[in-house]
Amino acid sequence: MEWSRSDVLSLARLSCTTCGGEGARRENKGKIIPCPCVLRAIFRACYARFRVCVRKEKYMSRVSFEHFGGKERRMMWGRKDEEYAADFHLVSQRVLDAFHYRIFSCHFLLGADWKLCCRRLRMDRGCFFHAVYRVQETLGRVFYELEPYALYPPRDYFCTRIVAPPRAATLVSRPGPPSCTQPVWR
Numbered sequence: 001m002e003w004s005r006s007d008v009l010s011l012a013r014l015s016c017t018t019c020g021g022e023g024a025r026r027e028n029k030g031k032i033i034p035c036p037c038v039l040r041a042i043f044r045a046c047y048a049r050f051r052v053c054v055r056k057e058k059y060m061s062r063v064s065f066e067h068f069g070g071k072e073r074r075m076m077w078g079r080k081d082e083e084y085a086a087d088f089h090l091v092s093q094r095v096l097d098a099f100h101y102r103i104f105s106c107h108f109l110l111g112a113d114w115k116l117c118c119r120r121l122r123m124d125r126g127c128f129f130h131a132v133y134r135v136q137e138t139l140g141r142v143f144y145e146l147e148p149y150a151l152y153p154p155r156d157y158f159c160t161r162i163v164a165p166p167r168a169a170t171l172v173s174r175p176g177p178p179s180c181t182q183p184v185w186r
């Protein structure tokens, strides 16, 4: 997904000393380069949604029936909460190197605070938070640019996609009394 000026502006931190609240550091040939504060905001939004999905009682999970694009235009059943949580984890595991994934796993997945993480990973506080920022910035960028289903914004991930019907299909009326006419696909 291409970065848009409105997105980075709305996500930027007003007190950011790097971008001054504009969200973009500099533009390279018209291409917007998002500020780290924007990338961290994207990660926090996705992480908050991940926590909601994981903590939600399983009886509250919804099953949805959706169209999928492509040649076959199939419809499939899906469980969006579980899919989002799985994508969040698997994408992070694939993108991060071993060192940063250990920090991501301890701090974000297992919920350990910085003191426990520093003791467990045998590192000082400064190095730990520097690595946490690197994790947030790396994943924030990936979550936004991921295709075809970006994890940010979460509301787009959870909305049901409606695709156009196949060209060969024609809409006809089912024969019957006037009160029972109902369009069907053939």
Ligand SMILES: [Zn+2]
Residues within 6 Å of the ligand: 012, 013, 016, 017, 018, 019, 020, 021, 022, 023, 035, 036, 037, 038
């Ligand atoms: Zn900034």
